Amino acid sequence: MFVFTEAVDLFEDITASYYDYALLRKQFAGTGALQLINKTLKKATAELDAIGFAIQSNTNFHPSFDYTEELNESKKENR
Numbered sequence: 001m002f003v004f005t006e007a008v009d010l011f012e013d014i015t016a017s018y019y020d021y022a023l024l025r026k027q028f029a030g031t032g033a034l035q036l037i038n039k040t041l042k043k044a045t046a047e048l049d050a051i052g053f054a055i056q057s058n059t060n061f062h063p064s065f066d067y068t069e070e071l072n073e074s075k076k077e078n079r
Contacts, residue, residue: 003067007044010037036074043070 028034047064054061 003044003047006067006071007041010041040070040074 025034043065044067050064051061053059
């Protein structure tokens with residue numbers, strides 16, 4: 001649930017704040033922020049797939065990484 005909430009918050013922040021994607025790319029070019037967001041979202045997507053599979057197969061789910069650590073590292077890298 002935490003991941004979903006964070007993903008929705010991130011999505012809302014991005015879509016509410018920026019509609020000019022060319023400007024967004026220009027402003028963050030060279031910072032690595034967009035690549036970091038891309039990498040984190042791909043991890044979250046894979047995690048959501050694994051959660052769905054665990055639910056469908058009635059098996060236990062084991063997180064593949066620590067989201068809190070991921071968010072903290074992201075914040076450190078983009079200061």
